[in-house]
Amino acid sequence: MxxxxxxxxxxxxxxxxxxxxxxxxxxxxxxxxxxxxxxxxxxxxxxxxxxxxxxxxxxxxxxxxxxxxxxxxxxxxxxxxxxxxxxxxxxxxxxxxxxxxxxxxxxxxxxxxxxxxxxxxxxxxxxxxxxxxxxxxxxxxxxxxxxxxxxxxxxxxxGGATFNPAGVRITDACIGCGACKEVCSFQAIEEGTPYRCIPEYCDDCGSCLKVCPVDAIQESLVF
Ligand code: SF4
Ligand code: SF4
Structure with missing residues (x-):
C-alpha cells in the first residue's frame, strides 16, 4: 500500500x-x-x-x-x-x-x-x-x-519497517480431517495437504486450534 x-x-x-x-x-x-x-x-x-x-x-x-x-x-x-x-x-x-x-x-x-x-x-x-x-x-x-x-x-x-504475516499456521502434522474448516466462521481455511489458512480472512480467533485433533495448528505470530 x-x-x-x-x-x-x-x-x-x-x-x-x-x-x-x-x-x-x-x-x-x-x-x-x-x-x-x-x-x-x-x-x-x-x-x-x-x-x-x-x-x-x-x-x-x-x-x-x-x-x-x-x-x-x-x-x-x-x-x-x-x-x-x-x-x-x-x-x-x-x-x-x-x-x-x-x-x-x-x-x-x-x-x-x-x-x-x-x-x-x-x-x-x-x-x-x-x-x-x-x-x-x-x-x-x-x-x-x-x-x-x-x-x-x-x-x-x-520506511523500511517489516511485519509478520497474519493468520494461524497449519503444519504438516495435519491429517486432513476438515474440523478446522468446518468451525471457522470467517471462511479462512481451505482444503489441501496440509490444509491452509488464508491470512487475509483469518481473525486469529483461535477456534480452529481448539478443535484440531492432532495439534497441527500454531497460533499466529505477533504483528
Ligand atoms: S483440524 Fe487439524 S488435522 Fe484437521 S484439517 Fe484442520 S489442521 Fe488438519
Ligand atoms: S483462527 Fe479463527 S478465523 Fe483464523 S482460521 Fe482459525 S477459526 Fe478461522
Missing part, C-alpha cells in the same frame, strides 16, 4: 487514537494526521505537552482508529456496521519548523502547519513525522452484507 492510499483511508476515518509510552504506562489521546509525503505521515501538537515530550523520549507511536464505531443491536445481540479499522505501529521524529515551512511551499496539506508555526510559538517545535511503520487495515463486514467474508485484512509497511 502506497502512502497516498493510506492517507486516503486515514482521511475517511478522521480522528484517531495516538498512544505513547511513559514510564511503562500507555498514554492515549485523540489526534489526527495532517499530511503526508515521501518521508511519512505528519502530525503536530504543542511542543510543551507531555505528549510531545513522550514522542521525543521514545520515538515510538501507535495509532488506531475505526471508520464507524457504532454498535447496533438485534435484540440483545450487538451488531457492528461495516467499517475499516486502521492500526499503525511506528517510529517518529520531530520535524524542524524551517523544514515544514519549506515543504508547505509545494505541499498544500502542510500549509496550516506552516502558518501555525508563524502564529503560535509553541507550534514551532511541535511537528512530527511517522517515518517508519507497519500497519494493518481491518475491513469488516460481519453480517456479510456485501461479500462472503466477515473480515479482509491488509498488512503493509513503509
Amino acid at each position: 502506497e502512502l497516498n492510499e493510506l492517507y486516503e483511508t486515514i482521511e475517511k476515518i478522521g480522528v484517531l487514537t495516538f498512544s505513547t509510552i511513559h514510564e511503562g504506562e500507555v498514554h492515549s489521546r485523540s489526534a489526527h494526521f495532517n499530511g503526508f509525503d515521501q518521508d511519512g505521515l505528519y502530525f503536530r501538537t504543542m511542543a510543551n505537552k507531555p505528549y510531545a515530550r513522550q514522542l521525543l523520549e521514545t520515538g515510538r507511536l501507535t495509532v488506531c482508529g475505526i471508520s464507524d464505531a457504532r454498535i447496533e443491536h438485534k435484540g440483545a445481540v450487538p451488531v457492528f456496521p461495516p467499517s475499516i479499522t486502521l492500526r499503525l505501529i511506528g517510529e517518529v521524529r520531530r520535524v524542524p519548523p524551517e523544514v515544514i515551512i519549506e515543504k508547505a511551499k509545494t505541499n498544500a496539506m502542510l500549509e496550516t502547519a506552516a502558518q501555525d508555526i508563524e502564529n503560535y510559538p509553541a507550534m514551532a517545535d511541535g511537528n512530527f513525522v511517522m517515518h517508519r511503520a507497519k500497519g494493518e487495515l481491518f475491513d469488516v463486514d460481519f453480517e456479510k452484507e456485501a461479500r462472503d467474508h466477515k473480515v479482509i485484512r491488509t498488512r503493509f509497511s513503509f
Whole structure:
C-alpha cells in the first residue's frame, strides 16, 4: 500500500487514537494526521505537552482508529456496521519548523502547519513525522452484507519497517480431517495437504486450534 492510499483511508476515518509510552504506562489521546509525503505521515501538537515530550523520549507511536464505531443491536445481540479499522505501529521524529515551512511551499496539506508555526510559538517545535511503520487495515463486514467474508485484512509497511504475516499456521502434522474448516466462521481455511489458512480472512480467533485433533495448528505470530 502506497502512502497516498493510506492517507486516503486515514482521511475517511478522521480522528484517531495516538498512544505513547511513559514510564511503562500507555498514554492515549485523540489526534489526527495532517499530511503526508515521501518521508511519512505528519502530525503536530504543542511542543510543551507531555505528549510531545513522550514522542521525543521514545520515538515510538501507535495509532488506531475505526471508520464507524457504532454498535447496533438485534435484540440483545450487538451488531457492528461495516467499517475499516486502521492500526499503525511506528517510529517518529520531530520535524524542524524551517523544514515544514519549506515543504508547505509545494505541499498544500502542510500549509496550516506552516502558518501555525508563524502564529503560535509553541507550534514551532511541535511537528512530527511517522517515518517508519507497519500497519494493518481491518475491513469488516460481519453480517456479510456485501461479500462472503466477515473480515479482509491488509498488512503493509513503509520506511523500511517489516511485519509478520497474519493468520494461524497449519503444519504438516495435519491429517486432513476438515474440523478446522468446518468451525471457522470467517471462511479462512481451505482444503489441501496440509490444509491452509488464508491470512487475509483469518481473525486469529483461535477456534480452529481448539478443535484440531492432532495439534497441527500454531497460533499466529505477533504483528
Ligand atoms: S483440524 Fe487439524 S488435522 Fe484437521 S484439517 Fe484442520 S489442521 Fe488438519
Ligand atoms: S483462527 Fe479463527 S478465523 Fe483464523 S482460521 Fe482459525 S477459526 Fe478461522
